[in-house]
Amino acid sequence: MxxxxxxxxxxxxxxxxxxxxxxxxxxxxxxxxxxxxxxxxxxxxxxxxxxxxxxxxxxxxxxxxxxxxxxxxxxxxxxxxxxxxxxxxxxxxxxxxxxxxxxxxxxxxxxxxxxxxxxxxxxxxxxxxxxxxxxxxxxxxxxxxxxxxxxxRLDVSLLAPGRFQDFGGGRTAYIGSFSDDGTLMQDVFVHQQGRRGDDFIHNYVTRAQRGYQETSPQTGSRFLVLEEGERYGVTPGRQETEHLAFERYTLRLGLSRDRRELxxxxxxxxxxxxxxxxxxxxxxxxxxxxxxxxxxxxxxxxxxxxxxxxxxxxxxxxxxxxxxxxxxxxxxxxxxxxxxxxxxxxxxxxxxxxxxxxxxxxxxxxxxxxxxxx
Incomplete structure (x- = not known):
């Protein structure tokens, strides 16, 4: 002081x-x-x-x-x-x-x-x-x-292996594992709900050995491409069941350019x-x-x-x-x-x-x- x-x-x-x-x-x-x-x-x-x-x-x-x-x-x-x-x-x-x-x-x-x-x-x-x-x-x-x-984007790269996760569009996916570079998925399971021209909700279950994501350069649309699998379609309350075996099946995810105005x-x-x-x-x-x-x-x-x-x-x-x-x-x-x-x-x-x-x-x-x- x-x-x-x-x-x-x-x-x-x-x-x-x-x-x-x-x-x-x-x-x-x-x-x-x-x-x-x-x-x-x-x-x-x-x-x-x-x-x-x-x-x-x-x-x-x-x-x-x-x-x-x-x-x-x-x-x-x-x-x-x-x-x-x-x-x-x-x-x-x-x-x-x-x-x-x-x-x-x-x-x-x-x-x-x-x-x-x-x-x-x-x-x-x-x-x-x-x-x-x-x-x-x-x-x-x-x-x-x-x-x-x-x-x-609804990017499937957000999904973590070994877990059931929602990735938009009413879809739930399960991925067993990713390749080392993260581009190829192994043991893919996809569940999707939707309406098909009537008032009934249809459930589609798709299982594939492999899958990957690709983007169309012309339209900007993105697709989930599945290989070597099966697709089942069921409707609660009905006895009919759809079954489809495929070597290659494509699911449209959305447009990369779709965005809301901020x-x-x-x-x-x-x-x-x-x-x-x-x-x-x-x-x-x-x-x-x-x-x-x-x-x-x-x-x-x-x-x-x-x-x-x-x-x-x-x-x-x-x-x-x-x-x-x-x-x-x-x-x-x-x-x-x-x-x-x-x-x-x-x-x-x-x-x-x-x-x-x-x-x-x-x-x-x-x-x-x-x-x-x-």
């Missing part, structure tokens, strides 16, 4: 040293909080994707790509909260160690401390803006297109939302543009809330601060929904919410300065 007192009295270098010291404390704490929150959220999403891969809905090879493109969407929400908690915990520790008391004694005013805090807040706001305005919609579009492509506003670029007068588009644009502003508002709220008595502990005001953040985010989401549904005017939008919590921050700061920093 004596070293800090001596440094702050060295006027030419005190401002730079103070900035580096406070910024390092805040950013290190923010990085720790970000890592923990990111690990929890990404772990939960990874478990969901891994379950889908285990069911054969998506291939394991795209899991890494899906998680990578989800990262901006996680960061745009985690970084404001992590920076908010970083200020609370870092400054709270400084109050506990009476370091801010030394700064005040050396002439560091609360307004100057706020200016130092807003500098790293600007960096965090730029990162959040990059995520919310550009990276998040681009990543969401990439993941949606990837998953839609997997659904439209026109959700979640995937639209920020420029497209800005030029769209639809209330839902404007609500989405205001949500994206408001997230960087949220960083500055939270920084203003966090500084006075970080002031604690050494006997209270650094976590004394953490719970009220988290409740305030939850109220901020919940009210913001509620107004975004109201704007999108037309229940709240687009001209007002989400900005009154930011203004309200900005006033709360100035009120807390004024109250803290009025009491004085001890």
């Amino acid at each position: 004596l070293a800090l007192h001596g440094i702050l009295h060295d006027k030419p270098e005190s401002a730079l040293i103070l900035f580096r010291y406070l910024t390092r404390e805040v950013l290190l704490t923010m990085a720790a909080v970000t890592g923990i929150l990111l690990l929890v959220i990404m772990g939960s999403r990874f478990i969901r994707y891994f379950g889908s891969a285990a069911e054969g809905d998506i291939p394991v090879t795209i899991l890494g790509s899906l998680m990578l493109f989800h990262l901006p969407g996680f960061l745009e929400l985690i970084l404001p909260l992590a920076f908010f908690l970083g200020i609370l915990l870092a400054y709270g520790q400084l109050y506990m160690n009476s370091e801010i008391t030394v700064m005040v004694a050396c002439g560091i005013s609360p307004s100057r401390l706020l200016r130092v805090t807003l500098l790293p807040a600007a960096v965090v706001a730029v990162l959040v803006g990059l995520c919310s305005l550009w990276l998040t919609p681009a990543g969401a579009l990439h993941n949606a297109a990837t998953l839609e492509e997997q659904r439209s 026109d959700s506003l979640e995937y639209a670029t920020t420029e497209e939302l800005w030029n769209d007068d639809n209330p839902r588009a404007q609500a989405q644009w205001q949500w994206r543009a408001g997230l960087p502003l949220m960083v500055f508002v939270l920084a203003l709220i966090a500084q006075p809330l970080s002031r604690v008595n050494p006997r209270q502990g650094r976590f004394a005001k953490l719970l009220p601060a988290v409740f305030l953040y939850v109220a901020y985010l919940s009210l913001l989401l509620a107004v975004v929904d109201a704007v999108g549904s037309g229940a709240w005017p687009v001209a007002a939008g989400v900005w009154p919410v930011h203004a309200l919590f900005l006033l709360i921050g100035f009120g807390l700061l004024w109250h803290s300065q009025r009491k004085g920093m001890r």
Whole structure:
């Protein structure tokens, strides 16, 4: 503490040293909080994707790509909260160690401390803006297109040997094993249900020694080609049974080019939302543009809330601060929904919410300065 007192009295270098010291404390704490929150959220999403891969809905090879493109969407929400908690915990520790008391004694005013805090807040706001305005919609579009492509392909390469699995079109398949290069299937069993011009559901069971997938270069249609097998057709409630022995039998899987249009506003670029007068588009644009502003508002709220008595502990005001953040985010989401549904005017939008919590921050700061920093 004596070293800090001596440094702050060295006027030419005190401002730079103070900035580096406070910024390092805040950013290190923010990085720790970000890592923990990111690990929890990404772990939960990874478990969901891994379950889908285990069911054969998506291939394991795209899991890494899906998680990578989800990262901006996680960061745009985690970084404001992590920076908010970083200020609370870092400054709270400084109050506990009476370091801010030394700064005040050396002439560091609360307004100057706020200016130092807003500098790293600007960096965090730029990162959040990059995520919310550009990276998040681009990543969401990439993941949606990837998953839609997997659904439209109905690729039999998704099937795992030794298991009964659904691979689209009302088909259930069982494969004994794959060849070393993964192109040839051994001991293939396929069950399919369908209607054949009447109201009865027909069940078809096909068994083959070998099978492989091929694509028509002219039409883009994909086929499952089975060799050396038999096909049985039965209808519940009827005594007739169909039997067909074949050397080569082909099942049409679908078109590789068939895909649904991805026109959700979640995937639209920020420029497209800005030029769209639809209330839902404007609500989405205001949500994206408001997230960087949220960083500055939270920084203003966090500084006075970080002031604690050494006997209270650094976590004394953490719970009220988290409740305030939850109220901020919940009210913001509620107004975004109201704007999108037309229940709240687009001209007002989400900005009154930011203004309200900005006033709360100035009120807390004024109250803290009025009491004085001890």
